[in-house]
Amino acid sequence: MTDGMNRRGLLRCGAWAGAGLVWTMSGGVPRSWLLGDASAATEGLTFVQISDTHIGFNKPANPDTKATMSAAVDRIAALSPKPAFLIHTGDITHLSKPEEFDTALEIIKGANAEVHYVPGEHDWLDDGQGFRQRFGQGTKGNGWYSFDAGGVHFIALVNVVNFKAGSLTSLGADQIAWLKDDVSGLSASTPIVVFTHIPMWAVYPKWGWGTADSAEALASLARFGSVTVLNGHIHQVLQKVEGKVTFHTAMSTAYPQPAPGTAAAPGPLKVPADKLRSMLGIREVAYVEGQEALAITDTRLSA
Amino acid sequence: MRLRYAAPLALLALGLLIRLGGGLSAAETKEVQIDNYSFTPGTLTVPVGTTVTWTNHDETPHTVVSADTPRSFKSGGLDTDDKFSVTFSKPGSYSYLCTVHPYMTGKIVVK
Numbered sequence: 001m002t003d004g005m006n007r008r009g010l011l012r013c014g015a016w017a018g019a020g021l022v023w024t025m026s027g028g029v030p031r032s033w034l035l036g037d038a039s040a041a042t043e044g045l046t047f048v049q050i051s052d053t054h055i056g057f058n059k060p061a062n063p064d065t066k067a068t069m070s071a072a073v074d075r076i077a078a079l080s081p082k083p084a085f086l087i088h089t090g091d092i093t094h095l096s097k098p099e100e101f102d103t104a105l106e107i108i109k110g111a112n113a114e115v116h117y118v119p120g121e122h123d124w125l126d127d128g129q130g131f132r133q134r135f136g137q138g139t140k141g142n143g144w145y146s147f148d149a150g151g152v153h154f155i156a157l158v159n160v161v162n163f164k165a166g167s168l169t170s171l172g173a174d175q176i177a178w179l180k181d182d183v184s185g186l187s188a189s190t191p192i193v194v195f196t197h198i199p200m201w202a203v204y205p206k207w208g209w210g211t212a213d214s215a216e217a218l219a220s221l222a223r224f225g226s227v228t229v230l231n232g233h234i235h236q237v238l239q240k241v242e243g244k245v246t247f248h249t250a251m252s253t254a255y256p257q258p259a260p261g262t263a264a265a266p267g268p269l270k271v272p273a274d275k276l277r278s279m280l281g282i283r284e285v286a287y288v289e290g291q292e293a294l295a296i297t298d299t300r301l302s303a
Numbered sequence: 304m305r306l307r308y309a310a311p312l313a314l315l316a317l318g319l320l321i322r323l324g325g326g327l328s329a330a331e332t333k334e335v336q337i338d339n340y341s342f343t344p345g346t347l348t349v350p351v352g353t354t355v356t357w358t359n360h361d362e363t364p365h366t367v368v369s370a371d372t373p374r375s376f377k378s379g380g381l382d383t384d385d386k387f388s389v390t391f392s393k394p395g396s397y398s399y400l401c402t403v404h405p406y407m408t409g410k411i412v413v414k
Binding site for chain 1: 339340341361362363364366370379380382383398400402403404405406408
């Protein structure tokens with residue numbers, strides 16, 4: 001399947017699987033069309049989001065998370081053009097164990113690309129020791145940072161540390177102050193990509209699927225013309241548009257979770273083995289300077 | 304050593320429980336189950352000296368961490384079927400949460 005797979009081929013497969021919608025934002029109006037019709041960006045910046053690999057999980061919902069992560073990485077390695085880099089939006093591991101981090105790192109090497117990480121709550125069960133040791137270099141606070149690539153300003157936020165009883169997770173005042181400062185010198189026309197683990201919008205607060213102080217963080221980004229927020233955590237694709245901000249949650253490479261409110265609790269959703277890979281996937285994001293739009297393509301591992 | 308334990312073990316095997324009088328009660332044990340992202344029972348009242356054991360039945364890891372500062376008790380990440388025990392030697396009300404799913408809360412009342 002991956003032999004000879006180029007980007008166009010992958011996109012076609014995505015459309016075939018029903019997952020192939022390209023979303024663009026223009027003047028606050030979201031537009032989507034089937035991939036076959038899309039003049040998707042073939043030059044400019046392309047990067048890939050991988051999420052919720054949960055290395056260490058081995059229950060019936062997916063007894064082999066190494067194999068599904070490897071399948072995702074094989075897909076990424078076969079992309080043409082090659083993505084500039086990967087972002088991993090957390091839950092790299094299931095239990096924050098050193099061997100889980102090491103296995104994940106070994107698998108992701110196969111993508112042969114730089115990877116920018118943020119932690120998920122599963123990567124912080126040891127108070128962030130293992131995560132920080134491997135990925136903390138050059139980051140601020142509990143691991144937040146920013147960088148520029150292809151004319152886009154990327155911001156990595158950490159929202160898996162400040163947990164208070166009976167409340168949603170939060171970014172915390174320190175991180176929000178840093179964010180405000182980080183973007184203060186940027187022109188309002190700079191496209192912004194924020195990536196973090198837990199959704200930055202209230203997907204389903206009852207299950208903890210939201211961030212308590214996200215509105216404060218997003219206030220710092222209100223003057224920008226294009227803000228794209230990418231996250232993981234809920235193991236399914238959902239989108240929301242709020243003014244100039246688009247929110248996109250990504251699929252996992254490990255196991256699906258129920259749609260918000262459709263089960264007694266969140267958690268691994270058992271599906272027939274031959275259906276599993278149709279509920280796992282990766283995401284490609286493309287940006288061409290001057291187009292003011294990011295094209296987002298979610299592709300299922302079954303495609 | 305072996306002989307010293309033989310009698311009580313034999314009694315336990317017969318389903319007998321020996322209780323010492325004079326205010327010295329045998330240590331109690333109580334269970335809290337973690338199912339579907341919640342603690343059951345949500346509030347548990349126990350006598351001083353009780354050991355409470357939490358068992359995680361979910362496929363998602365949870366933690367059991369007291370809500371006070373500094374923390375009176377704190378588990379690591381509990382995988383499926385992992386257990387965590389705390390012996391409560393002082394009276395009081397101990398609120399706790401799962402730090403990775405903070406809407407999961409519970410309370411141990413020690414009297």
